[in-house]
Structure formats: C-alpha cells, structure tokens
Amino acid sequence: SAVISQKPSRDICQRGTSLTIQCQVDSQVTMMFWYRQQPGQSLTLIATANQGSEATYESGFVIDKFPISRPNLTFSTLTVSNMSPEDSSIYLCSVDTSSSPSTEAFFGQGTRLTVV
Amino acid sequence: AQSVTQLDSHVSVSEGTPVLLRCNYSSSYSPSLFWYVQHPNKGLQLLLKYTSAATLVKGINGFEAEFKKSETSFHLTKPSAHMSDAAEYFCVVSPLSYQKVTFGTGTKLQVIP
Numbered sequence: 106s107a108v109i110s111q112k113p114s115r116d117i118c119q120r121g122t123s124l125t126i127q128c129q130v131d132s133q134v135t136m137m138f139w140y141r142q143q144p145g146q147s148l149t150l151i152a153t154a155n156q157g158s159e160a161t162y163e164s165g166f167v168i169d170k171f172p173i174s175r176p177n178l179t180f181s182t183l184t185v186s187n188m189s190p191e192d193s194s195i196y197l198c199s200v201d202t203s204s205s206p207s208t209e210a211f212f213g214q215g216t217r218l219t220v221v
Numbered sequence: 222a223q224s225v226t227q228l229d230s231h232v233s234v235s236e237g238t239p240v241l242l243r244c245n246y247s248s249s250y251s252p253s254l255f256w257y258v259q260h261p262n263k264g265l266q267l268l269l270k271y272t273s274a275a276t277l278v279k280g281i282n283g284f285e286a287e288f289k290k291s292e293t294s295f296h297l298t299k300p301s302a303h304m305s306d307a308a309e310y311f312c313v314v315s316p317l318s319y320q321k322v323t324f325g326t327g328t329k330l331q332v333i334p
Binding site for chain 2: 146147148150211212215
C-alpha cells in the first residue's frame with residue numbers, strides 16, 4: 106500500500122488567484138492522478154501526471170487552468186489557476202502502486218478548496 | 222470504454238438491518254472493481270476490491286460484494302448496519318490494461334437509530 110500526504114488540507118482563496126496543491130507519496134509510483142470532487146458530486150479525473158513528460162488531461166480540463174508538475178516518482182503538484190467560485194471543490198491526489206493487472210488506487214485525504 | 226452506474230443516490234436503513242448498495246458496470250475489458258467509502262470531511266477509504274479471483278469479495282467492517290458477470294453487477298452488502306456506516310459509497314471500475322479508474326456517482330447511506 107502507499108501513504109499519500111496532500112497539502113494543504115483546506116484553503117479559502119480569493120477569485121483570480123492561484124493555489125498549488127502538493128502530493129507526496131512514501132514510495133515510488135509510476136502513475137499519479139488528480140481528481141476533482143465538486144460539491145455533491147462524484148470524482149472526476151482531471152489528469153494523469155507522468156514523470157518526465159507532460160501530464161495527460163481529460164476532456165474538459167486544460168493545462169493553462171490546471172498545470173501539473175511531476176518532478177520525480179514520489180511527488181506531484183496541481184495548480185488551480187485564476188480561480189473562480191466554480192473551482193470550489195475537493196481535489197484529490199491518487200496513485201496506482203500496482204505493476205500487475207491487479208490495479209489498486211490509493212488516495213490522499215484531499216484538499217478542500219473554497220473560492221470567494 | 223467503461224462506465225459504472227450506482228442505481229441509488231440515497232439509501233436509508235435502520236440500524237441492525239441489512240444494507241444493499243447497487244452497482245452495475247460496463248467495460249470492454251475484464252475489469253477490476255472496487256468499493257470506496259468516504260465519511261463526512263474524510264478522505265476515500267478502500268472497502269474491498271475484485272480482481273478476477275473469487276467472485277465473492279470480503280472487505281473491511283463486515284462489508285462484502287459479489288461480482289456477477291452475467292448481470293454486470295457488483296453490489297455491496299452488509300448483514301447488519303451500524304451507525305458508523307453512515308457515509309457515501311463509491312463503486313469504481315478499472316480495466317486491466319491500464320490504471321485509469323472511473324467512479325460511480327456515489328450512494329449516500331443513512332443509518333437510522
């Protein structure tokens with residue numbers, strides 16, 4: 106299993122500003138993912154953070170709005186840029202620690218973002 | 222392509238009675254299936270997973286789920302609900318060929334004393 110530390114756990118931000126969320130894993134992992142959970146909704150995948158290459162974004166998400174860094178196999182950041190109240194959500198980091206078909210995803214505790 | 226459908230957005234049970242949370246999936250591949258629980262203001266916790274071994278999967282806190290390929294279902298059950306089971310539950314599907322997962326819309330479980 107993997108232990109994931111995500112910071113900050115919550116923040117209240119002014120519209121138009123940016124927030125960078127950090128995700129630290131206690132072991133090297135190949136795949137890291139960033140999810141958004143809007144109020145009352147399920148989780149939606151934002152992007153897959155690839156070490157050594159650009160992140161792969163899902164439909165509806167773009168790099169300018171959600172730039173991602175993945176400098177090594179244990180760390181990633183997600184920035185929410187030029188925030189608006191619609192960005193108020195929980196943002197979760199997830200990792201896949203399996204190299205076999207038996208896939209299991211582990212999640213951080215999430216960052217609860219409120220944009221005012 | 223893959224998808225997962227949680228048939229009930231809210232389920233309410235009395236304490237001590239059985240719990241049934243329904244999940245149907247579709248996948249082009251033989252999938253892995255998971256149930257996660259999210260308590261209020263908490264992170265996601267893995268309850269159990271199915272990865273092509275035994276079709277009846279036992280998880281934590283007395284939960285279990287049965288993989289039924291013919292019905293494309295993976296329903297979550299518990300014989301006797303406890304107050305601490307009140308939370309939101311997510312059914313998740315992941316194909317074997319890569320690791321991207323798809324979440325269901327979630328089922329909020331209410332347990333009435």
